[in-house]
Amino acid sequence: MSILAAPPERREEVDDGALPIARRRHPWRWVAAAVALLLVAQFVHGLVTNPGWDWSTFAQYVTARSVLAALKVTLELTFWGTLIGFLLGIVLAIGRLSKNPVLQTIAWTYIWAFRSIPLIVQLLFWFNLAYLYKTVSIGIPFGPEFAHFQTNQALSGFTAAVIGLALHQAAYSAEIIRAGIISVDQGQWEAARSLGLPWRRQFFTIVAPQAMRGILPNAANEVISLFKGTSIVSTMAIAELFYQVQVIYGRNGRVVPLLMVATVWYIVLTSVLSVIQFYIERHFAKGSVRK
Secondary structure, three states, X not given: OOOOOOOHHHXXXXXXXXXXXXXXXXXXXXXXXXXXXXXXXXXXXXXXXXXXXXXXHHHHHOOOHHHHHHHHHHXXXXXXXXXXXXXXXXXXXXXXXXXXXXXXXXHHHHHHHHHHOOHHXXXXXXXXXXXXXXXEEEEOOOOOEEEEEEHHHHOOHHHHHHHHHHHHHHHHHHHHHHHHHHOOOHHHHHHHHHOOOOHHHHHHHHHHHHHHHHHHHHHHHHHHHHHHHHXXXXXXXXXXXXXXXXXXXXXXXXXXXXXXXXXXXXXXXXXXXXXXXXXXXXXXXXXXXXX
């Protein structure tokens, strides 16, 4: 007799019998896990036993003064490139969302141009700006000059790198910010207007917090990419982390352990940025999900 066909009294007796439920087995999952663990163990064993990694040299240079100084330059490039890039990106995003066709065209053209040109080309262009303009003037456009100075004196290698990174970053951050703003449901805008709130309060208390949920993940990825992308400025002989590592292994020939020095620092600081991203995202996610 089946359980469904049994009378209620008989069904209770069957239920009380606690029929065993056979668990579905997945043997291939355990096989895949075992193979993965074996490969990880083999990799770790190679890291420990292979003398080519030269961990003694790694330990010697990972906290060396020259490496830490270069790391400071990398962080400064990341900070200024991010700050200026996102500030300019906000302006460009406003231009893209503007109803003024002139502002729309200028913002779109900027974004199109700077996303099309490779970053290394932009950096080298700013680094060699003195070939085009020997002097730089400050004044009224097509009018009198208030001051002028030599381009080589005003535009150092570090400044050229910051300008190149920031202008490149602005093109991507503008699209991230624009996408976050337009992702907010139109009903939210209409509800804010119906409450009679001033425009600034509508944007900063209703629209912006919701837009930040879409902006933050992509913005954090851009910051991390910029942090790693600062290694490109080594072509400009700026003493950032990767350039300094190249200088050191060019002298002692210990290529692998010095590359591991740079790798470990990139991993550590990228992990710190990821943790910061997590807490900021959690802050703006309040009220978006039910507990």
